[in-house]
């Protein structure tokens with residue numbers, strides 16, 4: 343009886359929620375016909391959702407070319423502003439960052455994927471999570487991850503690529519970056535049987551969000567339409583990994599009586615620290631993190647850390663296959679800095695200057711986060727324009743990175759632009775908002791990427807080792823991979839490269 347009653351209540355709730363979803367979709371549709379608010383920036387007429395989905399990179403680039411560094415758009419009934427002027431981008435991300443929030447953007451907020459984790463939370467929740475997570479991303483911690491990074495790279499070139507030949511490097515790099523993030527931050531191996539499953543689940547989830555962001559996300563995630571059910575299945579597959587990580591670390595801490603977070607090595611330290619952390623910092627409440635909070639953070643770091651570095655490695659490898667002269671320069675560099683069979687480590691990072699330049703240049707023309715979203719938390723002035731509370735602001739690293747006013751031969755791959763006359767990497771490369779405020783692969787301001795140093799260490803060490811041990815080329819007749827703009831700037835679903843081992 344109680345069960346039947348509960349089932350009945352559930353049905354009523356489901357009906358109410360479905361009606362609510364329908365009315366949200368309808369109000370989005372109706373809003374498409376409302377006049378644009380006064381002071382809204384000029385832009386193309388009508389709703390541009392379909393043009394945007396068709397080719398986001400071409401559409402946004404053309405819109406910026408035609409209307410300038412701030413463009414007003416109507417996307418699936420929402421008022422959206424596209425920003426590609428460096429001063430306005432700086433205003434949103436840094437100078438007036440308090441006027442903008444994550445909630446209300448059509449990316450991950452309110453989703454079961456990352457819950458209320460660091461990437462999407464706002465206000466005090468975000469401040470607390472950032473305070474608790476910061477130590478795991480400081481330089482000393484990142485240096486300690488270099489062992490996990492070079493071990494994963496060595497396994498790739500000496501085991502998986504042992505036989506050489508054609509490989510789907512995108513799949514290989516996704517596996518590597520997942521292993522690195524879980525090993526370095528959580529001290530856990532991903533069981534091989536789970537790795538492919540997790541890789542697929544992350545890909546599916548990103549594709550799902552790509553479609554929703556473009557379509558205005560009218561039908562809430564909990565409505566059991568087939569697409570949502572498939573997404574929930576991906577979330578569950580990821581949770582299997584997350585809960586096994588939490589359990590492993592709990593077990594480890596239980597068996598180390600009086601254990602505290604690792605002192606000399608940070609491996610596993612992040613989860614250990616989060617499990618034991620009390621928010622004692624300035625403004626902290628002395629409380630620990632809830633299980634749900636921990637799940638959201640781990641899920642966030644896997645999603646934010648594995649996807650972006652996996653696809654960056656793929657873009658860099660594809661560039662080096664296309665530009666063998668650049669690959670040769672890296673090979674000469676790494677052979678002088680750390681000849682085989684030396685293990686690469688954080689000590690070598692600063693000397694791998696050409697490798698760093700190649701990474702920076704690839705992130706310029708193929709920025710994984712090609713669009714960064716915010717939502718005005720109150721009515722706000724942006725340049726000469728007034729934005730009403732709730733307006734979505736999209737900042738485009740992709741357009742900023744190619745602005746011909748600031749970048750010489752902006753569409754060309756020229757790693758040398760990152761080195762000065764003495765061959766040193768330009769110190770302002772990753773400082774503030776980079777060169778002329780026009781380089782933000784890791785975002786900017788208080789919400790910049792917490793994993794910047796970690797990602798750079800991983801990309802530089804992995805690429806240096808690969809170049810020392812292998813040559814990469816595109817199979818004859820294969821064009822270089824073209825970007826696919828979903829939530830991130832992805833390569834095609836497979837990227838085949840020929841691997842020739844140098845010792846062969």
Ligand code: HEM
Pocket residue numbers: 460461462472523642643646647648650651654709710711714715782783784785786788789790791792793794796797
């Ligand atoms: C090439 C690799 C990477 C790129 C291009 C990248 C890019 C970005 C960008 C652009 C943002 C800012 C988003 C915004 O302003 O809305 C961001 C935030 C973030 N990234 Fe990364 N990321 C990378 C690697 C990583 C890694 C390795 C981790 C962790 C293991 C990570 C964790 C995060 C987190 C947690 C945030 C949210 C920070 C906050 O809001 O406080 N990222 N990332």
